[in-house]
Amino acid sequence: MNEISVSNVGEFHEIFSHPYDIDETCFRGVSDLNYELIPSLGRIPQLIDDDHMLTGFELRIIDEFKRRVSSILKYTPKSEWEWLFIAQHYGMPTRLLDWSSNPLVALYFAVYENINKDFAIYQGRFDQRLYQDPSGKMNDVGYIGEAPKEINPYEINDVYAVFPSHFDRRLQNQSAFFTAHSKPDRPLEADITKYIFPSSLKN
Numbered sequence: 001m002n003e004i005s006v007s008n009v010g011e012f013h014e015i016f017s018h019p020y021d022i023d024e025t026c027f028r029g030v031s032d033l034n035y036e037l038i039p040s041l042g043r044i045p046q047l048i049d050d051d052h053m054l055t056g057f058e059l060r061i062i063d064e065f066k067r068r069v070s071s072i073l074k075y076t077p078k079s080e081w082e083w084l085f086i087a088q089h090y091g092m093p094t095r096l097l098d099w100s101s102n103p104l105v106a107l108y109f110a111v112y113e114n115i116n117k118d119f120a121i122y123q124g125r126f127d128q129r130l131y132q133d134p135s136g137k138m139n140d141v142g143y144i145g146e147a148p149k150e151i152n153p154y155e156i157n158d159v160y161a162v163f164p165s166h167f168d169r170r171l172q173n174q175s176a177f178f179t180a181h182s183k184p185d186r187p188l189e190a191d192i193t194k195y196i197f198p199s200s201l202k203n
Contacts, residue, residue, distance in 0.1 A: 002193045003194045004195050016103040026101070026123065026126065026179070027106035027121055028097065028098065028121070029105075029106035029108065029121050031110055031112065031114040031119050032118070032119065033118045038184070038187050039095050039181050040092075041093040041185075043093075044093060051183075061093065062084070079135070080152065080154070081137070082136050082164070084096060085164055088178070095153070095180055097188070101177070106121045107121060111201075116199050117199055121194075122195075128158055130161070132163065132164045132165045138162065160179065160180045161179055164178070
């Protein structure tokens with residue numbers, strides 16, 4: 001991982017104000033620079049290094065979530081992926097990490113808490129990408145002349161950038177998408193740049 005220190009707001013604007021020549025550039029802000037790129041599901045101590053227990057716990061809590069929240073949702077999820085997106089929104093532990101295509105959104109999440117902690121913005125791009133179709137299913141894009149292949153979130157074997165349709169206003173407002181992790185308790189290893197900022201800039 002490449003690390004770059006940023007000392008003032010002007011540098012931030014200089015780095016991030018230029019148009020990007022690569023599509024699907026990802027940004028994630030963390031309010032403490034020591035926060036690793038590990039989904040919330042993988043931060044539960046009892047589940048670390050036990051794939052069987054982790055998957056079993058994940059399936060049980062998402063099933064319980066469906067039963068408890070269905071009556072209050074304004075939108076009925078069309079797929080397991082959409083259930084995961086909504087669970088993430090409500091703060092449930094999932095195998096997803098939030099990212100944005102907008103560096104200012106990442107900056108907001110990096111500065112709104114832990115006021116005395118140095119913070120960071122991660123920037124990256126993921127070659128493996130999944131896109132949600134109108135039916136709610138998540139597909140890879142396939143090769144030319146080849147039909148897209150539907151992907152199950154609980155059977156992935158790598159890290160994917162996951163681009164939902166903006167069925168939720170929050171997803172639209174935050175230019176949001178996710179990474180979905182086959183090993184949620186492992187730190188993300190990818191072509192990532194980490195921009196580190198001093199806590200004095202938060203105010």
